[in-house]
Amino acid sequence: MSTKDKATAEALIPLFEIERLLNKDQHDRRIALLGRIHGKHGLLIIERAAFATESPEALRALHAAITRVRNLGNNDIYHWYMASTSSPSSNNNSGEEGEDEISADLKINLIWPCTEEHIRKYSTQTLRMVTETPQIYREYVRPYMERKRAEGRLNWVYNILEGRSEQENVIARDYGTDNNNGEGGFHLLPDLNWDRKTMGALHLLALVHRRDIWSLRDLRKKDVPYLESLRERVLDATVKAYPELETDQLKLYVHYQPTYYHFHIHVVNVMLEAGMTQSVGKAFGLENLIAQLRVMEGGPETGLADVSLSYVVGDESELWREIFGPLKAKS
Structure with missing residues (x-):
């Protein structure tokens, strides 16, 4: 694609005139909009990009970008929040409603202090189908x-x-x-x-x-x-x-x-x-x-x-390591 063609395609987005929302997923991560460009109907499908996780630096940058943290509740070691990834210059941690609530684009859960079992649960692992007699x-x-x-x-x-x-x-x-x-x-x-x-x-x-x-x-x-x-x-x-x-x-x-x-x-x-x-x-x-x-x-x-019940367990879970893994090894 030539530089001119690319610039022409990019110029279409700001020209899109929104008429109405057609659909969205339940997490508001993907929406479909009906609108017009130069009087002709078009569909604009917007999806949030994936988190950058390719390096420790990218993860630290993601964490540093979290602003406007508003606590929704906490109980024992569990805490949950809404937050924004807007620039630090617009940071406002007052916890007030209004602009913070409208701009929040992150749902955050914090488990602290966590146990070794929590770490295993949230780690990537192979899943196993087991039958519990x-x-x-x-x-x-x-x-x-x-x-x-x-x-x-x-x-x-x-x-x-x-x-x-x-x-x-x-x-x-x-x-x-x-x-x-x-x-x-x-x-x-x-x-x-x-x-x-x-x-x-x-x-x-x-x-x-x-x-x-x-x-x-x-x-x-x-x-x-x-x-x-x-x-x-x-x-x-x-x-x-x-x-x-x-x-x-x-x-x-x-x-x-x-x-x-x-x-x-x-x-x-x-x-x-x-x-x-x-x-x-x-x-x-x-x-x-x-x-x-x-x-x-x-x-x-x-x-x-x-x-008998069949269900899924992760191979980092205690149920697999203490019960079903050893039972499989014996069979």
Whole structure:
């Protein structure tokens, strides 16, 4: 391409007259605009460039460019922010609303101080599909869960449920029905990965009040009425908080393995792109779990601890290094 042709092509962008937004992804990283140039319709598709990560210098330059940091909340070792990559000369760390909120183009999570397990979790690693049989669950995984709970990893959850932190972030408090002494209740909060404004990317967490359910493995046939009621109340609380949404625009699922062993439900907009957190081998739809429990043979104590589950783990995770890796080596 000649220098003249290149200059002509580059001159088209400022000539684009925007008419309306046609589409955007849920993270506002890619948008499609309808407009005109010289009276003729055109489409302008804009996508944010990838972060420069090719060298330590590039990473330091990226960090140095972060300005207008505004804290959204924090709990225990977890902190989350909105920020901007505008030039340092326009820096304003006052935390005020208005211009800072409009110009924010970064969602930042800080885990500090972090553990070795956090470092492993967020490092590049090979993923493995494993099958956890009832026997493996009883003999290896359940004791592993017990150890993790004993290490204090649920402190931040109890801080919320007991009113010691993040109360300003609680979207809804449900204390259950009269016949279960409040044990059917939950707190509804924004997931730390949601920017709290983009409805297409809505992601909430319902932290249940019951402490006897560590994961989906603890769900039994007798819990079906509880789960059905919980589902309806979580959906109702969400659309009440966000009336622009309807219940059939929401998806409810739980993770296995979860990040922490206190039962919680993810509530997301169905338009949210299905990344790893919603993929097969990680996310289990709540409605499907209820249906599976309902048709399982056996008495009320029969449950999901009695079936084999296949899911994905990273080979840097403790589950792989301590349980599934050694089991594979023995086979």
